[in-house]
Amino acid sequence: MNQKVPDQYIKIPHTVRLLYRYAAGPYMARFCKELRENKRLVANRCPRCRRILFPPRISCPDCMVRAADEWVEVGPGGTLLFFAELGRPGIDTRTGEVQELPASYACLIQPDGVLIGQGCFSHWLKVENPEKLREGMRVEPVFKEERRLGTLEDILYYVPVEE
Amino acid sequence: MADRVAIVAVAQTKYEEARPDRRVFELAFEVAERVLEQTGLNNDDLDIRVTCSQDHLDGMGISDVPVSEVLGAQYGAEEKIASDGAMAARYAFIQILSGHYDVVLVVAQCKESKVDQNLVANLAFDPIYHRYLGLDFLSAAAMQANRYMHQHGITPEQCARVVVKSLKNAKNNPYAQRAMDISVEDILRSPVLAYPIRQLDAKPVSDGACAMILVREDRAKRLTDKPVWIKGVGSCYDAFYLGDRELADCDSLAAAAKRAYQMAGITEPLKEIDVAEISAEYSYQELLWSEGLGFCDPGEGGRLIERGVTGMDGELPLNPSGGLLSGCPTHVAGLSRIAEAVLQLRGEAGARQVPGAKTALAHGFVGPCGQLQCVMILGK
Numbered sequence: 001m002n003q004k005v006p007d008q009y010i011k012i013p014h015t016v017r018l019l020y021r022y023a024a025g026p027y028m029a030r031f032c033k034e035l036r037e038n039k040r041l042v043a044n045r046c047p048r049c050r051r052i053l054f055p056p057r058i059s060c061p062d063c064m065v066r067a068a069d070e071w072v073e074v075g076p077g078g079t080l081l082f083f084a085e086l087g088r089p090g091i092d093t094r095t096g097e098v099q100e101l102p103a104s105y106a107c108l109i110q111p112d113g114v115l116i117g118q119g120c121f122s123h124w125l126k127v128e129n130p131e132k133l134r135e136g137m138r139v140e141p142v143f144k145e146e147r148r149l150g151t152l153e154d155i156l157y158y159v160p161v162e163e
Numbered sequence: 164m165a166d167r168v169a170i171v172a173v174a175q176t177k178y179e180e181a182r183p184d185r186r187v188f189e190l191a192f193e194v195a196e197r198v199l200e201q202t203g204l205n206n207d208d209l210d211i212r213v214t215c216s217q218d219h220l221d222g223m224g225i226s227d228v229p230v231s232e233v234l235g236a237q238y239g240a241e242e243k244i245a246s247d248g249a250m251a252a253r254y255a256f257i258q259i260l261s262g263h264y265d266v267v268l269v270v271a272q273c274k275e276s277k278v279d280q281n282l283v284a285n286l287a288f289d290p291i292y293h294r295y296l297g298l299d300f301l302s303a304a305a306m307q308a309n310r311y312m313h314q315h316g317i318t319p320e321q322c323a324r325v326v327v328k329s330l331k332n333a334k335n336n337p338y339a340q341r342a343m344d345i346s347v348e349d350i351l352r353s354p355v356l357a358y359p360i361r362q363l364d365a366k367p368v369s370d371g372a373c374a375m376i377l378v379r380e381d382r383a384k385r386l387t388d389k390p391v392w393i394k395g396v397g398s399c400y401d402a403f404y405l406g407d408r409e410l411a412d413c414d415s416l417a418a419a420a421k422r423a424y425q426m427a428g429i430t431e432p433l434k435e436i437d438v439a440e441i442s443a444e445y446s447y448q449e450l451l452w453s454e455g456l457g458f459c460d461p462g463e464g465g466r467l468i469e470r471g472v473t474g475m476d477g478e479l480p481l482n483p484s485g486g487l488l489s490g491c492p493t494h495v496a497g498l499s500r501i502a503e504a505v506l507q508l509r510g511e512a513g514a515r516q517v518p519g520a521k522t523a524l525a526h527g528f529v530g531p532c533g534q535l536q537c538v539m540i541l542g543k
Contacts, residue, residue, distance in 0.1 A: 064206035064235030
């Protein structure tokens, strides 16, 4: 080819707007309902190895058997496993827009009743006294009092419980 | 070939217009659970899982991740085929022949109701040359139908007969989404989607899943008294650009069929095959694919159905299940065709059983106008 190879991109704007409908299914639906209506976190259990399945789901990932119809409450309070200060604004991944974060720390929580490696989750952490933060301390959730949707966003953030 | 490969269990969900009650990977678990029950196998017995799905349809990047969790792949192995389900089964077949694995679980799952199919299909086309034209699989199929019908004198009535046959057969299939007695006139009166394809010429939007277990020969006897053997497989790609193909023919399907027939030792497909389950998303495709599969000469697809050759009482019953026109999601389609062929060979096809079926053909494809074709021959 004798022609000069282009050194710029060809720009063809192509905006795809795909609206997805994600089903909750029976297990997530129960989780969402308990959270929205009762401010409770619920899990189910494997009938074979007895492990807690949190978030609740159709089957045990270790045993590949259908979960038992046996529901237990976990958390919502728990143990702080890890925390990190957030150094830049967050992006709301549903819109791509910059969002104001509900708290200045992110954390990993081991909810009461759950073993490490079997259903710990991350959330926001609102911190008044950063110098008192330490791994292993107790954390409690602060729930939205109104217009709960049944997602983990119904928990506004966690707060450390200072001894 | 050093070893033979058997299919020892199959399961399908009922296909439905929408499943708001289940997450897509829950559908995958439900069919996988049933093939484990049928064989008495458990998670530890599976050497690997092959799954089949497509990210844009699932609305997730690398969308097999939640599926592998429910299929026991945690601390195990899973590979995804983002293609038709028949290609997933073909891949499992090759894995076993390679000697690496003895027992493979294959699962395809899809909820077409999740997102607009035409918008997703547009992403399959070249972003600079073709997408702006608004091409999707429906408009591409309409171009192929026009070209095929013009070139060979195929009539809309002949295409409509495919729908009449399919939806009538589907009345005998408990997994079918759409089944009815309907007339050629009803079909020709239904609204045009993209000329000459009318609403009833096209497969409906569908949700569902299909699973099967493939094993090496020496494992088969302990798992079932009715193993179904994979006798031959062939696959072939056609050109990416539609303009590089003669759309009135289906050369890639003919090549895929030739490979499968050679491996299975089939020289006269119409005579030697007892039942065929093929993937036709639009009515004209059953006629065109029949030509590619060598059931008749090129251009003779219309007369093939008129003569009743492919009816339930004909020489080669084609789609006793009702096929895709009776409802089955893309990606699941080819695997479901294989599952139906297995049921036929096991004598477990109920009211849609072809008596005494010994050799069956299953077919799947993916891409616009049947770009990638896969043919599998199965036997008792």
